Amino acid sequence: MVIPKSFEDLQDLEAMLLTSILGVLVALKEDLISYQQAESYWLSDFMADIFEEMKLSDSIVKLLQESCQLKELQGYTKLYYEKIDKLIADSKNLISQYYTEYDDEDVDPLTNKSMLN
Numbered sequence: 001m002v003i004p005k006s007f008e009d010l011q012d013l014e015a016m017l018l019t020s021i022l023g024v025l026v027a028l029k030e031d032l033i034s035y036q037q038a039e040s041y042w043l044s045d046f047m048a049d050i051f052e053e054m055k056l057s058d059s060i061v062k063l064l065q066e067s068c069q070l071k072e073l074q075g076y077t078k079l080y081y082e083k084i085d086k087l088i089a090d091s092k093n094l095i096s097q098y099y100t101e102y103d104d105e106d107v108d109p110l111t112n113k114s115m116l117n
Contacts, residue, residue, distance in 0.1 A: 014057055015098035017042075021063065022091040028070070029084045035070055043067040059094055063087065 021042050027033045035043070048064035067087055073080040 010056065011098060014060060015095065017051075017056070018060060018063075018091060018095045018098065021060075021067075022088065022095060025067070025084055025088045025091060029081065029088065035074055038067075039071070043070065057094075063090055063094065066090075 024033070024038050024041050024043060028035065028038050043064065045065070045068050048061050048068065051064060052061045066083075070080060070083055070087075073083055
């Protein structure tokens, strides 16, 4: 994916935000950051409210709201990581709805096959 210099529409912004949210969730799963750090990036009720005010996709707002539930599960390791796995899967599903084709110089646009061979 090429990060655009400007956003043509709200979908471009939503796609970029979802990709970033997915990164935060993966970092949580891998114990690279704490929940408190994740909360300071995206996973907060405050961000969900802002996204709602910006009229971003209801699915993204719901994803953030569900992510906030992780705070309550921190003491329950199994449930905490199961919830993270579900949120990662949900994020991937949402992202896949935005990207149906990829800009790749090594892929033939007519055959969709690698041109490296």
